Amino acid sequence: MDIRELKRLENKRKMNKGYMWALFCAVLWALWYIPGTIIWAIPPFDTMWVAIDATNGASMATLIVAVLITAFNALTVVIALLIWNAYLGKFGELKRTLKELRPCSKWFFLAAIFGGPIAILGSFIAIGFVGAGFAAVAALMYPVIGSILARQWYGEQISRRAAFGIVVIMIGGITIFVGGALADLAAGNVSWIGYLGGLMCACGWGIEGAIAGKGLDIAEPDVGITIRFIGENLIWWIIIIPIVALAGYPIIEYAIAALNPLSILVLSFAGITFGYCYVTWYKSFPLIGVGRGQGIANLYGLCAVIFLYLFLAQVPAWTVLIGGALCVLGSFVMISEDTGDMESLRGE
Amino acid sequence: MAGLRPIKFRLLELFSDEKEHWNNEIVEQMQKEYGMNSNFGRDSINFDILELASGGMLRSVQSKVDEDGVYKKGFLLHKYAITDFGKTRASDACLEYV
Numbered sequence: 360m361d362i363r364e365l366k367r368l369e370n371k372r373k374m375n376k377g378y379m380w381a382l383f384c385a386v387l388w389a390l391w392y393i394p395g396t397i398i399w400a401i402p403p404f405d406t407m408w409v410a411i412d413a414t415n416g417a418s419m420a421t422l423i424v425a426v427l428i429t430a431f432n433a434l435t436v437v438i439a440l441l442i443w444n445a446y447l448g449k450f451g452e453l454k455r456t457l458k459e460l461r462p463c464s465k466w467f468f469l470a471a472i473f474g475g476p477i478a479i480l481g482s483f484i485a486i487g488f489v490g491a492g493f494a495a496v497a498a499l500m501y502p503v504i505g506s507i508l509a510r511q512w513y514g515e516q517i518s519r520r521a522a523f524g525i526v527v528i529m530i531g532g533i534t535i536f537v538g539g540a541l542a543d544l545a546a547g548n549v550s551w552i553g554y555l556g557g558l559m560c561a562c563g564w565g566i567e568g569a570i571a572g573k574g575l576d577i578a579e580p581d582v583g584i585t586i587r588f589i590g591e592n593l594i595w596w597i598i599i600i601p602i603v604a605l606a607g608y609p610i611i612e613y614a615i616a617a618l619n620p621l622s623i624l625v626l627s628f629a630g631i632t633f634g635y636c637y638v639t640w641y642k643s644f645p646l647i648g649v650g651r652g653q654g655i656a657n658l659y660g661l662c663a664v665i666f667l668y669l670f671l672a673q674v675p676a677w678t679v680l681i682g683g684a685l686c687v688l689g690s691f692v693m694i695s696e697d698t699g700d701m702e703s704l705r706g707e
Numbered sequence: 708m709a710g711l712r713p714i715k716f717r718l719l720e721l722f723s724d725e726k727e728h729w730n731n732e733i734v735e736q737m738q739k740e741y742g743m744n745s746n747f748g749r750d751s752i753n754f755d756i757l758e759l760a761s762g763g764m765l766r767s768v769q770s771k772v773d774e775d776g777v778y779k780k781g782f783l784l785h786k787y788a789i790t791d792f793g794k795t796r797a798s799d800a801c802l803e804y805v
Binding site: 451580 | 711712713714715716719741747751755757758759761762764770771772782783796799
């Protein structure tokens with residue numbers, strides 16, 4: 360075999376690996392919506408909602424419960440990630456990278472701000488106010504923001520074909536989103552805070568991906584993502600939870616009450632799916648680029664709809680099916696791209 | 708060893724002499740410095756080089772087939788050089804760049 364052929368093969372292997380990581384991410388991400396939905400009905404989160412609803416109204420109750428769930432989500436995710444790093448033997452590298460605050464880990468802490476209190480909280484708000492199916496598809500818009508920022512900030516190339524795939528995925532996402540909102544409007548009951556939550560996921564995740572890319576340039580992804588979640592835990596448990604408690608909400612009491620076997624089980628499932636979905640998400644970026652990584656991972660929208668139907672018997676509307684089909688189509692447009700001559704993803 | 712920096716920092720530092728280096732030589736040196744002597748350690752360091760290359764910080768200037776099995780027999784060996792973007796990121800990382 361001549362060297363050119365070997366080189367082409369090697370490059371193809373690299374791209375395929377990147378796409379594989381992104382696909383794993385899609386499946387894990389979609390699975391996360393199951394514990395993300397169930398947790399609301401599990402003690403003490405159900406009684407917490409009822410208690411706050413009685414004093415501060417339903418919207419505030421949903422919001423405060425969403426804060427506590429997101430904080431616990433961050434906690435179980437970081438545990439899952441620390442186990443992963445222990446398995447890979449990367450604690451040394453974790454310590455080394457953490458120490459490089461100025462050049463490197465500050466980017467992960469910044470990414471944590473957009474990923475945690477904006478994107479993930481937005482997700483739970485959307486789940487709480489509208490529903491998991493909506494929350495899943497609302498975030499589908501995030502690659503638009505991610506790829507535009509990646510292009511602006513570090514001149515990442517987006518081929519015409521990849522751009523076309525992204526556009527098809529977007530149209531699919533919008534079909535699902537608008538279909539749901541129209542049905543809501545017809546029923547005369549639109550949960551605007553939920554839709555705002557949906558917007559928060561899309562913007563938060565898009566910005567997070569692009570910022571994280573800056574730190575990922577010079578860090579290992581497994582380590583980078585763990586630092587990002589350490590940052591998110593600090594934000595929740597050191598800043599936001601105490602503020603909510605000081606504001607007079609009984610959040611600490613319920614946080615302690617949440618340490619029961621059933622809610623620990625569901626929260627661990629959320630931590631495992633979400634933690635490893637992030638691992639695979641970050642792993643795909645250096646191999647196929649932020650824009651493409653996010654585009655393929657977007658298949659989670661369709662997977663989530665399927666899983667929610669299978670496990671929670673939530674039947675999707677026809678707009679969801681059409682939109683989902685478009686998402687698959689768009690992702691295949693991106694995957695089928697011939698990557699043979701692509702040496703690097705960045706312009707020089 | 709005290710004062711080790713993150714692996715990718717050190718990789719960029721090694722390439723900051725602006726010379727071209729074969730991946731197997733760099734991997735070998737890194738394995739010694741970081742005490743990562745297993746096959747897993749080797750592949751993990753090599754993957755970091757791949758990531759730096761696909762991130763546009765290193766570019767592959769030459770390849771040859773590993774006929775003698777100095778790294779992995781039958782696979783490609785790559786010779787890399789640092790790019791301008793790589794230099795920028797290296798100096799962001801406060802490497803002493805001359």
